[in-house]
Amino acid sequence: MPSESTRILGIETSCDETAAAVVENGRSIRSNIVASQAALHAQYGGVFPEAASRRHIETIYSVVAEALAAAHAGLEAIDAIAVTRGPGLAGSLVVGMNMAKGMALASNLPILGVNHLEAHLYSIWLVEAEPEPKFPLLALIVSGGHTELILMLDHQKYQRLGGTLDDAAGESFDKVARLLGLAYPGGPAIQAAAENGDPTAYKFPRAWLEGTWNFSFSGLKSAVVREVRKRQPELEAGVEAPRPGLPIADIAASFQAAAVEVLVGKTLAAAKDFKAKEILVGGGVSANRPLREAFQAKATLPVRTPPLELCTDNAAMTAAVGHRRFLAGQRDALDMDVLPTWLLDGV
Numbered sequence: 001m002p003s004e005s006t007r008i009l010g011i012e013t014s015c016d017e018t019a020a021a022v023v024e025n026g027r028s029i030r031s032n033i034v035a036s037q038a039a040l041h042a043q044y045g046g047v048f049p050e051a052a053s054r055r056h057i058e059t060i061y062s063v064v065a066e067a068l069a070a071a072h073a074g075l076e077a078i079d080a081i082a083v084t085r086g087p088g089l090a091g092s093l094v095v096g097m098n099m100a101k102g103m104a105l106a107s108n109l110p111i112l113g114v115n116h117l118e119a120h121l122y123s124i125w126l127v128e129a130e131p132e133p134k135f136p137l138l139a140l141i142v143s144g145g146h147t148e149l150i151l152m153l154d155h156q157k158y159q160r161l162g163g164t165l166d167d168a169a170g171e172s173f174d175k176v177a178r179l180l181g182l183a184y185p186g187g188p189a190i191q192a193a194a195e196n197g198d199p200t201a202y203k204f205p206r207a208w209l210e211g212t213w214n215f216s217f218s219g220l221k222s223a224v225v226r227e228v229r230k231r232q233p234e235l236e237a238g239v240e241a242p243r244p245g246l247p248i249a250d251i252a253a254s255f256q257a258a259a260v261e262v263l264v265g266k267t268l269a270a271a272k273d274f275k276a277k278e279i280l281v282g283g284g285v286s287a288n289r290p291l292r293e294a295f296q297a298k299a300t301l302p303v304r305t306p307p308l309e310l311c312t313d314n315a316a317m318t319a320a321v322g323h324r325r326f327l328a329g330q331r332d333a334l335d336m337d338v339l340p341t342w343l344l345d346g347v
């Protein structure tokens with residue numbers, strides 16, 4: 001007899017997307033609604049936390065209602081509510097958490113707090129057409145807030161190998177984009193500008209941090225700042241528009257090449273060292289085309305990246321983790337707090 005299907009409602013408000021989704025059996029997306037705040041934050045050149053939480057408050061109800069309607073599901077068809085508990089902006093996390101708690105209380109459904117980094121990895125499980133990845137996996141999470149190398153031994157079993165010591169990979173894309181007068185979010189803007197540039201035009205530094213699995217991107221960003229200031233000595237990051245004549249395409253391409261080389265190089269080395277069977281790359285920066293291409297060109301083992309719409313923040317991946325936790329019989333209490341600095345580690 002086929003086992004009954006399980007439907008999880010996911011809610012995600014860790015940063016600047018208000019998102020809700022319904023996922024069946026941990027792999028099948030029934031609905032996936034994302035309300036992006038990118039236009040709101042573009043005027044600040046980055047995420048403005050107070051504005052983010054207020055916008056989440058205005059948007060969360062309609063996003064959740066839309067996710068349920070699009071899945072043709074009332075709450076009676078839902079088995080549990082999964083909500084991002086951390087890491088992320090405290091004021092933003094609280095909005096999704098309180099929405100989930102209210103719904104769980106009113107409908108007597110179980111609530112499951114989800115680690116947002118783990119959710120980025122589970123976006124891979126939402127690619128239904130592909131077989132499930134094989135453990136042990138080497139995972140690279142590259143987003144606006146994180147750059148983490150993690151050994152995934154099994155479901156819910158993680159060993160954190162290292163992470164960034166300063167800027168996250170996505171943060172460095174955003175900062176360099178701002179310096180070059182490009183739009184927020186900076187990752188897609190840098191990628192687009194770099195298409196017309198020469199990635200070998202500037203020899204920007206690669207921070208290999210030999211002997212560790214850590215990353216550092218602040219030196220690379222400072223090298224770009226120095227290059228720009230050679231032409232515009234008075235330029236303060238983001239304060240004034242870059243002058244006409246600044247070789248934006250070459251700088252963007254050279255910066256991107258340096259970031260990609262280190263991310264790919266260290267991930268492949270870690271995968272070899274820890275005898276991983278596959279590599280997973282998740283988080284907003286995993287949408288970067290040169291990064292995806294470099295992985296495919298250099299890896300001798302399978303590298304999986306989510307489809308573009310699942311690279312950046314969404315609630316389907318939150319629901320996918322919720323499904324795992326639900327199956328394992330885990331439940332959280334209605335007085336759980338958000339965990340803004342929650343890293344993925346431990347077995």
Ligand code: KG4
Nearest residue numbers: 143144145170185187284285287288312313
């Ligand atoms: O995972 P995400 O949506 O939010 C966080 O959890 O941080 O990642 C957002 C980050 C931003 O820094 C954005 O610039 C970056 O992902 N990003 C990209 C690309 N698309 C988004 N970075 C490089 N290339 C891209 N195509």
Ligand code: ZN
Nearest residue numbers: 143283284313
């Ligand atoms: Zn994220």
